[in-house]
Amino acid sequence: MNVTAGDMEAMYERAEFAKEIGSVIIMIDLTIGYTAMQSMAKWSRKNGLILHLHRAGHSTYTRQKTHGVSFRVIAKWCRLIGVDHIHAGTVVGKLEGDPRTTAGYYDTLRENFIPTNPANGIYFDQEWASMPGVLPVASGGIHAGQMHDLLNLLGEDVVLQFGGGTIGHPDGIAAGATANRVALEAMILARNEGRDYVAQGPEILKEAAKSCAPLARALDLWKDISFNYESTDTPDAVATPSH
Amino acid sequence: MRVTQGTFSYLPDLTDAQITKQIQFALDNNWPISIEYTNDPHPRNSYWEMFGLPMFDLKDAAAILGEVARARREYPDAYIKVNAYDARYGRQTTALSFIINRPATEPGFRLERQNANDRVQRYTIAAYSADTAKETRYST
Numbered sequence: 114m115n116v117t118a119g120d121m122e123a124m125y126e127r128a129e130f131a132k133e134i135g136s137v138i139i140m141i142d143l144t145i146g147y148t149a150m151q152s153m154a155k156w157s158r159k160n161g162l163i164l165h166l167h168r169a170g171h172s173t174y175t176r177q178k179t180h181g182v183s184f185r186v187i188a189k190w191c192r193l194i195g196v197d198h199i200h201a202g203t204v205v206g207k208l209e210g211d212p213r214t215t216a217g218y219y220d221t222l223r224e225n226f227i228p229t230n231p232a233n234g235i236y237f238d239q240e241w242a243s244m245p246g247v248l249p250v251a252s253g254g255i256h257a258g259q260m261h262d263l264l265n266l267l268g269e270d271v272v273l274q275f276g277g278g279t280i281g282h283p284d285g286i287a288a289g290a291t292a293n294r295v296a297l298e299a300m301i302l303a304r305n306e307g308r309d310y311v312a313q314g315p316e317i318l319k320e321a322a323k324s325c326a327p328l329a330r331a332l333d334l335w336k337d338i339s340f341n342y343e344s345t346d347t348p349d350a351v352a353t354p355s356h
Numbered sequence: 357m358r359v360t361q362g363t364f365s366y367l368p369d370l371t372d373a374q375i376t377k378q379i380q381f382a383l384d385n386n387w388p389i390s391i392e393y394t395n396d397p398h399p400r401n402s403y404w405e406m407f408g409l410p411m412f413d414l415k416d417a418a419a420i421l422g423e424v425a426r427a428r429r430e431y432p433d434a435y436i437k438v439n440a441y442d443a444r445y446g447r448q449t450t451a452l453s454f455i456i457n458r459p460a461t462e463p464g465f466r467l468e469r470q471n472a473n474d475r476v477q478r479y480t481i482a483a484y485s486a487d488t489a490k491e492t493r494y495s496t
Contacts, residue, residue: 225445225446243446246446291366294360294366295366295367298364298365298366298367301363301364302364302367302374302378305377305378305381305452306374306377306378306381307377307381321367324367324368325366
């Protein structure tokens, strides 16, 4: 449940209601501001709910080269604030995202030690000691047919949120969810077996679809859907070979 | 109904050859394996019975598969899973867990409704397979 509201009192009221009806997770939007996010992080910790942060509005100040704040910095602040989830890009979905820049965000959220890597936008070593990580969320225009790319680019400690990629399934939401889960499990199985799952991704999915009609249908429906546009959100440093 | 917990539960049941490859992957990552079983597959039941201790020192996938076979012989009607634990600082959690045995028929879950204050209805589920007394639940 998104508990975002016009003031803290209304937000607390909505959060209490979410807890009362048994919700395990509440959502806030980045637009509520850092003080409010900190307060909701404290509330969630105290009340045993997971705090999911939607980065709504970030692009108004993260995608300018001349002013603003990089999303990498926002990711860092959010880890310090103590949110549990944050939307951090999909690379292959409908939201633009350069793979290296997105890797920089994911590292900032998940790793204990992040070495300097200007190509990913990491300009100095970052030591996080025991500070817990944040689970990145990939959401927006992703579907079962991209599973090999998602696993390769984003790793496995990630929330893959298929919205339209679940609800848009011609046989209904349950079939959509099954298709996504089967695609994911087939890909993890293949990777663990040592197969070159990135190159063989489409083949692995096709094999899995033989015993799963909902996946066959999903692959057929979304096979031509991709979003390939140039990202404005790129690292300032250009990767050059060091030797 | 087919219980879908852990990974690979939406795929057709894994063959022994496939299970061995997953065990090998865990060993390659330095994740010790343990085997657990239960007749109460409630999704919030994280306390399954241990089938012996975690195999911290066993690095041979074939030997671990032998333990899997032994667990299946002893508890053919139980849910049995293989877990792999990542002890690395900062992770310290189950890294891989999948069901490798299930009862021939899976009876599923019963929905229970409770009247609470102010006409609030509270719902919970209970596994039919957990209804029988614990002493008679296991088939040894």
